[in-house]
Amino acid sequence: MRQIFAALLVAVTGCANASAAERMLVAPAPVRDETPKTELQTAVLAGGCFWGVEGVFERLQGVTSVKSGYAGGNKMTAKYSVIGTGLTGHAEAVEIRYDPKKITYGTLLRIFYSVAHDPTQLNRQGPDTGTQYRSAIFPQTPEQAQLAKAYIAQLEAARTWGKIVTTIEPDKPFYTAETYHQNYLRANPTQPYIVYNDLPKVEALKKLFPTLWSNKPAA
Template sequence: MPALRRIVAALLAAPLLAQCAPAQAENAVKLPAAAYDPAVKASRATAVLAGGCFWGVEGVFSNVKGVISVESGYHGGSKATARYELTHDGTSGHAEAVRIVYDPAQVSYGTLLRILFSVVADPTLRNRQGPDAGPQYRAAIVPMDATQRQVATAYLAQIGKGGYFKRPVIVPVESYKSFYPAEANHQNFMRLHPSNPYIVRWDAPKLAALKKLFPAFVRATPAP
């Protein structure tokens, strides 16, 4: 079923669409490239990232050059609670997350983190992003190996010390457990429902910011 709570919140804000959507893109922060970001000699790599509602996270990263595929899902809890309706009370342990398969020769792990915190998620917020509150909407980095963990830790320290934000950077680096794909109606949601009020108000501006701030990283057509 549709995410009713998100749609209601967006509808309440509908009169503000014209002035608020551009402001979201304009307020995005173009963070620096990761200072520590070693090359990976592989044809494919996987990243698991959380940045609030997975609709927008997936929608942005599917437009990043070098990304092969993006899948919305759940990370942090058990298989038994990896269902949309069971994550709403914040007790499941899950975060709405995405699993990104990418070509390290075209886009690095550090670049994915740079894009995440520049245009997708505010790294100074705890257990919320945009209009969505609760641990299921936390921003988080979930390294898949030791190198990714080193890059993540170094980048969080780098942007935390750089004075790019008014508040401390508090994004957790979580240990990978299992990634559970979300229901079919949540996959490619932004692409399939561009006129959805939540997408228009909260997620389309993130994609606009990607295209404005990082045009060299934008794919000609979205990844599947």
């Protein structure tokens, strides 16, 4: 459905980059960040269709891998054909493996709020609607949960946006999505949905955070 919608929208408007102007904001750097670590860490975030979210985070220096998948529900319903009902509890999410010596959890959250999605849209992102497209953080540690809560409070105090609707959902496993969803943006750069909804996010990352940009996407 999302591919069909975007194709029609591009055909009617003739403007593939219109969504880039929808929101291109630089969130403030987090006041609090994770304690120094030496081993690779994992973050799980959900911000609408995982194709574009994956496309953003795979372009960050210090990120070693990004996988598209599902979080919030159980293993039996972690399937693309099922989560579309919006009744499984799952959200389309990405699992990010990163080197905390090169990029921190706080920086990942900053990118999440700046260019990866719109945190004020409740149970939707752009043309996609349903709880599976909600804004959510799935902390992998108690420290991540504390940092996420603190950063959301910081953003709301700064009044950069309206009310932030991101949920914080600890203790929810991540399940890797089907193979054809992995590296989808890079494999389908001319698909109308990708062109209209996702490539502007990647371009915004490159423009707004040039020192974090990686010319080589993570595996």
